[in-house]
Amino acid sequence: MDFRVFTEPQQGASYDDLLAVAQATERLGFDGFFRSDHFLSMGGDGLPGPTDAWTTLAGLARETSRIRLGTLVTSVTFRHPSILAIQVAGVDQMSGGRVELGLGTGWMEEEHTALGVPFPAKRFGMLEEQLELITGLWSTPVGDRFSYEGEHYRLQNAPGLPKPTQSSVPIIVGGGGPKRTPALAARFATEYNSVFVDLAEHRARMARVRQASEAAEREVPILSIGGTIAVGASTADAQRRAEAIGRDLDRMRPTGIVGTPIEVVDRLGAFAELGVTRVYLQLLDLQDLDQLEFFATEIVPQVG
Template sequence: MTTTTGRPIRIGLQLQPQHADYDDIRRAVAEAEELGVDIVFNWDHFYPLSGDPEGKHFECWTMLGAWAETTSRVEIGALVTCNSYRNPELLADMARTVDHISGGRLILGIGAGWFEKDYVEYGYEFGTAGSRIADLGKALPRIEQRFAKLNPPPTREIPVLIGGGGEKKTLRLVAKHADIWHSWGDVEVARRKVRILDQHCADVGRDPAEIERSIGVSGSPSASGDQLAELGITLFTLSSSGPDYDFGPLREWLAWRDSRNG
């Protein structure tokens, strides 16, 4: 069964680096790759988002460098990098470096940022939702320009994933800059946002088929998988938190992917 876009169904896994020792995370990454996950993501926070707010936690990009060395097949990336935490030129250089370490398997996931505790504790200006999205809009061209200047250059055109569902500003940035768009929500929310993204693409003169559509999912694929795929969504990402990293639902989504892709 093919998808409406002709792209294969892919399954991502966000390993949330909270409440776990790094040995637990390393084992989880290895198991995910062995199971056949297409992309393994972490996230870009400095504190847990659930459970004990002062619990164990590890930094995003140093971890991606380690994953680049210890994996061999899966793509890797952050879901998503917070634009506020790093100078755009530095982030581009970091991404290029992990791209080389991984042999061309990095996805540059990026978003405007939202978790106020990260900002306050690490000394970043929190601003407003509008100012953070405006900053993201300024950063994306700078990242693209730095990629073109780096020596050596990236091994490939590093796919840029933009996470967010803001219908006026974020989706317009997706239309202009993203190779992958990631959002959240049920089938009806996804249907509305896909339609709005298509209109933004028309407004900026871009073929919407160039953008892979991704969504965060949970539970069983029987509930919504086929309906979401009919909307042109082809990347389905589950989340798993430490310290246990339960992969039960993941296995069901992987089996669904394989049945869809034939």
Template structure:
């Protein structure tokens, strides 16, 4: 099993040190064998995780910075809310990251949920049904912009006169699409149809087994290859020092999970990265 590092907070003792802490954490991750580096795509800190006024960087600017200080590790937002950016501009942004990182970008995307930050910054926040409709159209637009078809796109919510995207992405056939969440009816259906990576927002083995069975059924229904989709879990909630940590990870691996994502801690981002490199990466690789 492989390991991912997730930077979900930027709270440091000295705010001026944020760039240094980010750079050092990224280099620790890359040098230590971590395979994926992700960042939050929010404008405010999540209320369940801290004060919304805590520092929060814009995701793609941050990923561009991280691309400049790394050379191997895969880079992604975990995950972009479909409402945050017009899908044509989002595809252009991810393409730019992919070109400048020499093929290391991932489009991580979901239906969006943080209502407060939308209202705060004046961004429309449609009902859930419409957000999922927009998510599917955004996926279609991205795939069209990563194809040789630079013609128009006509959807219920988005209309593009041209889908010209030059230079093209470096990744072939295109940057991987990661869909995050665990909704059984819509999220996993979209993952089955469009994604190369699914990130399940749980690490409970029984729930993961169930969700992957649902994903497999959706793949069968839409005619895609279940085995070709990389399976990830968010393992932030697991106690890495607990006796059942490795048995739990073994159960997840047996279920088909290929990568586990662990988050950094506020104030000690570098130290968390070092701990994960030292204690988790070799243990998971041995499973």
């Protein structure tokens, strides 16, 4: 099982804050650093203001050397897919081939309204077309041209450049839709991600992705989960960390990764029984690098 650190910079973080977390992520042996792709705080003042996900990852690509870098998840409403393909390929080159693209429909209408970004009521078709278009651009042989005509996007004779360093940039698809999401994951995803739900819902989602993959005669993607962390040597320590992010430890237990090492190891074991091989640790207190070190030294060795 590998572990990745997941951040929510729109809640209030500078680039330097994110750099410190990413460098700690690398130093402590975690597999990757991921961030959300939002432009509006979900409560609080959000100071000093949002950072752009792919601009941030470009900087981190040059200031780290090993960890995987990516988004959970980029919204299809924020960037035209042909531009996004260029951005991601560029950051992949800058990182030496360490980038992964999480892509989703987007959900936060309020931030779209605030920034004047269109928020169509129906976006799943946009997601499907963006996946087709981005992977099509990347896979077009150098010297050839790529054209695409869908309901939402049309490209004519695009050169499909630049190419990522990786032969295939991993694609992450997530969500809880019962039919279309599993089918899309089976078709395009290197990884299927499920976050912020209880164990029973994780189990149901994983089962649907397996069924869709079997129906499509494709290999089941990597199965991953994510949850907010509040861990410590004692329950009191974990509760203190929960309170620092405005949460109650007991209320976090159904969907979070919380408590003492023995509690967390047991929960990770339950995830492993579902076939989960990757876990995203949502760190909301970006100043609490000691929590990452505690997780790396006290928990990871017990499940690695």
